[in-house]
Amino acid sequence: MNNLLVAQSGGPTSVINATMAGIVDYAKKTNKIDKIYGGLHGIKGIIGGQLIEIHKIFSDNKNLNLLTQTPSSALGSSRYKLKDDKAIYEKIIDVLKRFGIGYFIYIGGNDSMDTVLKLSNYCRENSIDDIKIMGVPKTIDNDLYITDHTPGFGSAAKYIATTTAELFCDLRVYDMPLVGVLEIMGRNAGWLTASAALSGVNGGDSPNLIYIPEVEFDEDKFIEDVKKELAKTHYVLIALSEGLKDSDGVYLCEKTSKKGIDAFGHKMLSGAGKYVEQLIKSSDLGCRTRGIELSLMQRAAGHIVSLTDIEESKLLGAKAVERALEGYTAEMSIIIRESSNPYKVTISSVDVAKVANFEKTVPLEWLNEEKNNVNEKMIEYIYPLIQGEYNTLYENGIPKHIKLF
Amino acid sequence: MNNLLVAQSGGPTSVINATMAGIVDYAKKTNKIDKIYGGLHGIKGIIGGQLIEIHKIFSDNKNLNLLTQTPSSALGSSRYKLKDDKAIYEKIIDVLKRFGIGYFIYIGGNDSMDTVLKLSNYCRENSIDDIKIMGVPKTIDNDLYITDHTPGFGSAAKYIATTTAELFCDLRVYDMPLVGVLEIMGRNAGWLTASAALSGVNGGDSPNLIYIPEVEFDEDKFIEDVKKELAKTHYVLIALSEGLKDSDGVYLCEKTSKKGIDAFGHKMLSGAGKYVEQLIKSSDLGCRTRGIELSLMQRAAGHIVSLTDIEESKLLGAKAVERALEGYTAEMSIIIRESSNPYKVTISSVDVAKVANFEKTVPLEWLNEEKNNVNEKMIEYIYPLIQGEYNTLYENGIPKHIKLF
Secondary structure (H helix, E strand, O other): OOEEEEEEOOOOOOOHHHHHHHHHHHHHHOOOOOOEEEEOOHHHHHHOOOEEEOOOOOOOHHHHHHHHHOOOOOOOOOOOOOOOOHHHHHHHHHHHHHOOEEEEEEEEOHHHHHHHHHHHHHHHHOOOOOOEEEEEEOOOOOOOOOOOOOOOHHHHHHHHHHHHHHHHHHHOOEOOOEEEEEEEOOOOOOHHHHHHHHHHOOOOOOOOEEEOOOOOOOHHHHHHHHHHHHHHOOEEEEEEEOOOEOOOOOEHHHHOOOOOEOOOOOEOOOOHHHHHHHHHHOOOOOOEEEEEEOOOHHHHOHHHOEHHHHHHHHHHHHHHHHHHHOOOOOEEEEEEEEEEOOEEEEEEEEEHHHOOOOOOOOOHHHEOOOOOOEOHHHHHHHHHHHOOEOOOOEEOOEEOOOOOO | OOEEEEEEOOOOOOOHHHHHHHHHHHHHHOOOOOOEEEEOOHHHHHHOOOEEEOOOOOOOHHHHHHHHHOOOOOOOEOOOOOOOOHHHHHHHHHHHHHOOEEEEEEEEOHHHHHHHHHHHHHHHHOOOOOOEEEEEEOOOOOOOOOOOOOOOHHHHHHHHHHHHHHHHHHHOOOOOOEEEEEEEOOOOOOHHHHHHHHHHOOOOOOOOEEEOOOOOOOHHHHHHHHHHHHHHOOEEEEEEEOOOEOOOOOEHHHHOOOOOEOOOOOEOOOOHHHHHHHHHHOOOOOOEEEEEEOOOHHHHOHHHOEHHHHHHHHHHHHHHHHHHHOOOOOEEEEEEEEEEOOEEEEEEEEEHHHOOOOOOOOOHHHEOOOOOOEOHHHHHHHHHHHOOEOOOOEEOOEEOOOOOO
C-alpha cells in the first residue's frame, strides 16, 4: 500500500495543476512511494476505477512544467457528492486497495473537503488505518475557512485586476457617458469581485462601484450611486458578483430567469450583470451601458497566473504528501499569513473537519462606509497574492498545455 | 507647418498605441518635424481643437514603451462620420493651420480611411498642398482591402487562440456532454472567429465547429452538425461570429432583441451566441450548454499581444510619416505578404481611395467543404500573425499603462 493517488474536484482553477505538480514532484523525490496514480473525474471516476498511472509521464521535469502551466483540472473533475451510502464507501476503499493506494490526496474546494472528511471518517470507523486521506484546497472563490486564502484565488484576482485595467483603457476612449457592468464569479462571497479594485495599483482607474453578495443590493440606492459617479466622470465601471441578492434574499439573476440546481443543491446562477445592465437602461441616467462577463476565462486564464499563487499551490500539494507520509490523515493543507508587508506565509495543515462545509465571506469592515466599494484593508490583503509573473512556455504562438486523458 | 498630428479612431485594438509609438518614434528621430501633437477623440476632437502636445512626454523611450504596451486608443476615439458639409472641413483645416500641422496621421479602420480620403480630397479641391494626410490601418476585424492583414488582428487572434485553448481545458473536465458556444466579434467578416482554430497549433483541441457571417446560418443543419460532434466526444466547442445571419439575411441577434444603429448606420449587435445557446437548449441534443462572450477583452487584452503584430504596427506608423515627409498624401500604409513560410512581409503605401469603404471578407475556399470550419489555408494565413510574445512590463502585479488625458 505504498502507492499515491491524486485527484481533482469541483470547478477548475488555473493553478489546480500546479498543486498536482507539487504533489507529484514531492512524491517522486521521496523513496517511500512506489507508484503515482491520477484519478480521473474526481471521486466519481475513482468509484468507477478510472485510475491512470502517471509516474512515467512525469519522470522528467519537462512534463511537470507543462502540467504546472496547464489551466483547469488535467485529471478531469466531478461535482459528485458522497451520499451516506455504505456501499459507495466500500466501493471506493475496494478500488484504493486494488491499486495499492496508501495515500489519497484530493484537491478541491468546500465540497471536496467534505468528501475527504466523510471518507476518512469511514476509514476511522472501520479501522482502515493504512490509507491516509488528505485534502488540498483550491478555489478561485477564496471561500474556505482557516487557510488565509485559497490557491487559484490569486491568479484569478491577477487576471481580474489586469482585465479591469485593460477594460478601463477601452471604456474611456469615447467622449460620452458610458457605464460598464462587469460581472464576476462569486455565489456567496465577494472576494473575486473585490479583486477588481487592484486594477488601480499603479495609480490607474479602479472600479467606481463594487457590489458583493455580502451586502444586499438596493436598486434605488444603486441608481443614485451611478448618478453620483457619472457626475464626476464620463466613464464608470461597476464590478459586481454573480450572486447579488436583493433585500428579500432573491438573487438578481432569478428575477429574470429560472435556472436549475446542481448536484450540491446550489442554485445555478447567471445574469446579475444583465439584470443590472437592464436597470441602467430603463433608468433616466442618460448613458450608454455595456455588460461584460468574465465567464470561464477568470478561472481558466493560465497564461496570466500569479507566480505567488503557483508557488504556494505547489507547496500546499507537497505539504499534504509530507503529512500523509508522516502518518497523518483527514487534514487539509493551509496557508498562514505571518505578515502582509513584507509578505510572509507558513504552509501548515489542519483537521479537515474544521474546514469542510463552512464558507468564508468578506468581512464588512473591509468595505467602504457606503458598502459600495472596498477599502485599503482589502487591497492590503489581496495585493501580495497577485504578485509575480510565471514564465509561461509558448509554442507556435500560444501557451503549451499537457493532456493526460 | 512642420508639426505633426496623430489621432486615433474607431473601435480600439490592443496595438493601436504601438502604431502611435511608431509614428512618434519616427517623427522624433527625423529633423523635419518641430512639434508632435495628439488629437483627442479622433476627428471629432480635432474639430473642437482638442490637441495636446506630446513631444515632451515621449522624449525618453520609457514612456514610448509604456505607450506600446497600453491597449486601446490612448488618445481616445470617436465614431464621428464626416458629412459633406463644407463648414466642417473648413473648421478642421483652420485647426490644423492654427497648430501648424503639416502632417496629419490618422490611425483607424474603414470609416477612418473614409475620413482621410474626404479630407485629402477637400485639400486637393481647395489647393491646400501644405498639409499631408495619411492613414494607418487598425482593426481587429481584419476587414480592410489591399493590406494583407490589419494591425490589431494578430493580437486579437493570439488572444482568441490562447483563450480557446484554455476554455477547452475547462470544458472537458466534466464527464458529461457539454457544448460551449463562444461568441466572437465580427459583424460581416469571420476572420476573428476563424482564428479560434489556431488553438490547435500545438496538437490540442480546436473548435469542432466554426460559423462565420460569410456563410448563411441554417438552424436545422446546425443541430445536425452538433449532434455529429457529440457522437464523437463529450465536449464540443463552437466558435461563432456575432454577425451570423439566417437565409433571409436576418441577424440571429435580431431574432431575440431589437438594437440601435450607430453613427455609421451599422446595426449594433449582440446576442448571436445567446440565440444559438437557446437553440441547443430547446433541441433534443441532451447536453448542457454554456455561452461565453469574448466581449471587449478580445480587443483590449494588451497583456497577450503578438510580437509580430506589435512590430508591424510600429512599422506601418513609421511608413506613414516617412511617406508624408516625402510629400505624399492621401495614402494608407499597407502590409504586403511575400511569403507565409518563412513569413516575410514588405511595408508599403497605397492610395487610400483604393481601401476606403470596402470590406474584405473571408474567401469561402479557406473553409472546409461543409462550410462549418476552416481549412489549412486559413491556418497558414493566420499562423504567422500570432507569433512572438511581447515582453510586457508588469508593476505591482499588473501590466503598467500610460494615460495621456
